[in-house]
Amino acid sequence: MGVFVIGDGRMGTIIRELVEADSSLKLVGIVGADTKENLRDAAAADVAIDFSHKDMLPLVEAYVARTGAALVSGVTGYSDEELSRVKALGRGAAVIHSANYSLGVAVLRRLATQAAEALAEFDIEITETHHNQKADAPSGTAKLLLDAVNPEGAYEPVYGREGMCGKRDPREIGVHALRGGTVAGTHTVHFFGPDEEVELTHRATSRRIFATGAVAAAKKLVAREPGFYTFDELMFA
Ligand SMILES: NC(=O)C1=CN([C@@H]2O[C@H](COP(=O)(O)OP(=O)(O)OC[C@H]3O[C@@H](n4cnc5c(N)ncnc54)[C@H](OP(=O)(O)O)[C@@H]3O)[C@@H](O)[C@H]2O)C=CC1
Numbered sequence: 001m002g003v004f005v006i007g008d009g010r011m012g013t014i015i016r017e018l019v020e021a022d023s024s025l026k027l028v029g030i031v032g033a034d035t036k037e038n039l040r041d042a043a044a045a046d047v048a049i050d051f052s053h054k055d056m057l058p059l060v061e062a063y064v065a066r067t068g069a070a071l072v073s074g075v076t077g078y079s080d081e082e083l084s085r086v087k088a089l090g091r092g093a094a095v096i097h098s099a100n101y102s103l104g105v106a107v108l109r110r111l112a113t114q115a116a117e118a119l120a121e122f123d124i125e126i127t128e129t130h131h132n133q134k135a136d137a138p139s140g141t142a143k144l145l146l147d148a149v150n151p152e153g154a155y156e157p158v159y160g161r162e163g164m165c166g167k168r169d170p171r172e173i174g175v176h177a178l179r180g181g182t183v184a185g186t187h188t189v190h191f192f193g194p195d196e197e198v199e200l201t202h203r204a205t206s207r208r209i210f211a212t213g214a215v216a217a218a219k220k221l222v223a224r225e226p227g228f229y230t231f232d233e234l235m236f237a
């Protein structure tokens, strides 16, 4: 199975190592920011794995449209419009986008939904912590968890608080980003009730878990018909 890796940073480098170490996979190519134009006439692969940057999207769209390669996208920081464009690639190829390819976060998402249903009167806040090189905030995973506890959009997200912001509105969910050091990614969903608190935390101790999950998703995706798939559909169905 031929794999084209898009992005040669922290994630792209690990994915390249995993591909090169797996005898069932063949590295067709890899591009980063300074070599991104190579994607315009790059060789076709069975699957492209994209952990680059939102600004790479037009080149990724062109590559998938030209080659029909399946696409595993892990890029975060997309606008709603850009995310719709990623999903639209599913009309011609098998496509998955997930803000988090770890099995642990897939389970955390389910637990968060269950807790939010059971603790309907509790105040919910989401905190995320990442390394000091992260480009986007809040993390894609924090947004994923926000959707998990707020599937109908009934609550209003509040991104940080400062000044005379007044008492907390029961219909808001605070989302807070911490940045520092080399933290691979920690996410906590807090449920605050009267005299009690529940915290659900996922702590990545290496970004290798995301790369492993993305490669596993790629192997499953290449067997699928064109369409847009979720991580849950591919890995747990
Ligand atoms: N879904 C998941 O499970 C995970 C998702 N991510 C996401 O993956 C993405 C990459 O993360 P990470 O590897 O840590 O980031 P890095 O900054 O280490 O790598 C990003 C890559 O994109 C390139 N790039 C940067 N800016 C641009 C640009 N404007 N146009 C084109 N290419 C660009 C970089 O090139 P150069 O180095 O030359 O700048 C590099 O090749 C992020 O969006 C991150 O949030 C990360 C971990 C897990």
Ligand SMILES: O=C(O)C1=N[C@H](C(=O)O)C[C@H](O)C1
Residues within 6 Å of the ligand: 076, 099, 100, 130, 134, 135, 138, 139, 140, 141, 142, 184, 185, 186
């Ligand atoms: O940039 C990162 O590092 C990560 N990004 C993803 C996100 O934005 O949720 C996933 C993971 O937390 C690491």
